[in-house]
Amino acid sequence: MATTEPIELVRSRIEELDPADAHEEIASGDLVLVDTREQHEWDEAHLDGATLVPPASVADRIEEVAPDRSARVLLYCRVGNRSARAADLMETELGYENVASVAGGIEAWQQAGLPVVEPEGMTREQRMRYSRHTLLPEFGVDGQLKLLHSKVLLVGAGGLGSPSALYLAAAGIGTLGLVDDDEVDASNLQRQVIHTTDRVGVPKTESARISIEALNPDVDVIEHRTRLDADNILEIIEGYDVIVDGADNFPTRYLLNDASVRMRKPVVSASILAFDGQLSTFVPYEGPCYRCLYPTPPPPELAPSCGAAGVLGVMAGVMGLLQANEVIKLVAGVGEPLIGRLLLYDSLGTRFTELKVKRDPKCPICGHDAPEIPESEMGRFPDYDAFCAGTAVG
Numbered sequence: 001m002a003t004t005e006p007i008e009l010v011r012s013r014i015e016e017l018d019p020a021d022a023h024e025e026i027a028s029g030d031l032v033l034v035d036t037r038e039q040h041e042w043d044e045a046h047l048d049g050a051t052l053v054p055p056a057s058v059a060d061r062i063e064e065v066a067p068d069r070s071a072r073v074l075l076y077c078r079v080g081n082r083s084a085r086a087a088d089l090m091e092t093e094l095g096y097e098n099v100a101s102v103a104g105g106i107e108a109w110q111q112a113g114l115p116v117v118e119p120e121g122m123t124r125e126q127r128m129r130y131s132r133h134t135l136l137p138e139f140g141v142d143g144q145l146k147l148l149h150s151k152v153l154l155v156g157a158g159g160l161g162s163p164s165a166l167y168l169a170a171a172g173i174g175t176l177g178l179v180d181d182d183e184v185d186a187s188n189l190q191r192q193v194i195h196t197t198d199r200v201g202v203p204k205t206e207s208a209r210i211s212i213e214a215l216n217p218d219v220d221v222i223e224h225r226t227r228l229d230a231d232n233i234l235e236i237i238e239g240y241d242v243i244v245d246g247a248d249n250f251p252t253r254y255l256l257n258d259a260s261v262r263m264r265k266p267v268v269s270a271s272i273l274a275f276d277g278q279l280s281t282f283v284p285y286e287g288p289c290y291r292c293l294y295p296t297p298p299p300p301e302l303a304p305s306c307g308a309a310g311v312l313g314v315m316a317g318v319m320g321l322l323q324a325n326e327v328i329k330l331v332a333g334v335g336e337p338l339i340g341r342l343l344l345y346d347s348l349g350t351r352f353t354e355l356k357v358k359r360d361p362k363c364p365i366c367g368h369d370a371p372e373i374p375e376s377e378m379g380r381f382p383d384y385d386a387f388c389a390g391t392a393v394g
């Protein structure tokens with residue numbers, strides 16, 4: 001069988017049943033029902049009682065499924081083309097005598113309102129909403145269900161947090177926590193795209209919640225309208241699977257690092273300044289922590305500014321979305337996370353550079369002899385009181 005042969009010609013040689021007739025025949029029981037699609041399509045929905053034999057395996061595997069060549073075999077695929085070719089192959093080359101294909105495939109079947117077996121845990125609306133995820137073989141329904149069951153905390157609902165939150169919400173992260181004690185300011189709107197002009201003056205967590213809920217009602221938003229400090233951080237991060245660090249100051253970054261290593265929570269960290277950004281994924285004890293990379297914050301005279309620093313608005317989008325991508329990979333268990341690697345992005349030159357970074361065996365937080373840090377000391381080592389906050393731009 002040449003797959004280049006026009007499908008009309010192939011279909012003219014075989015028997016086709018419309019979905020209603022196929023349904024009746026299946027109900028009568030005496031046939032072998034075969035799904036000739038790929039695994040990820042099967043995972044989305046299939047007919048009850050069918051066996052999956054992907055198109056490329058028909059010649060090798062159909063005999064296992066239908067050993068009796070005179071038995072009735074009914075094939076279907078998505079729209080009826082692959083099953084037509086498989087039926088033709090079976091009759092013209094494999095010696096089967098009584099094969100039919102469902103015209104219009106499972107799509108016509110579902111349009112006719114006939115029942116299918118659908119994956120547990122997802123509603124019809126969710127299957128539609130996330131179909132471009134579930135169609136990815138590497139991702140599938142399992143990957144989507146992992147996202148729907150995951151809890152992600154965004155530290156900062158500002159420059160990095162805004163694009164991250166929007167795309168994580170669109171992707172169907174089940175719970176998004178937002179930590180921010182700030183209100184929307186007109187100067188935020190150049191990059192903090194989750195907020196809107198009419199919400200200037202509204203708390204950022206509330207403004208972000210409004211956008212997220214409008215985008216995707218599947219997402220539970222938890223507002224933490226506060227600043228992370230040593231007294232509340234353990235309690236706040238405890239309930240989350242992954243943390244997105246979009247903090248706008250060094251003390252919070254160090255505090256978050258120290259607490260997340262202790263709680264063994266992965267942190268996807270990014271920072272932006274002017275036209276440059278950097279990104280890394282810190283998974284405690286699998287790779288370095290933030291303090292392995294930056295044992296101490298830069299001295300204030302090298303930090304760009306203690307007040308407002310400039311940043312190209314798009315940088316927040318680029319780096320925030322790279323963070324969202326890392327989160328999705330970690331949650332779904334696909335791809336290679338940015339552990340032990342520091343990604344630098346120079347937007348003026350459009351250049352990405354990757355640096356290898358290692359755990360510091362002497363790291364005071366994740367090193368081999370690191371002492372247990374008392375809660376009262378967490379994030380306060382070294383002493384930041386004298387250090388001016390606000391170098392990276394959130």
Ligand SMILES: [Zn+2]
Nearest residue numbers: 289292363366
């Ligand atoms: Zn470390």
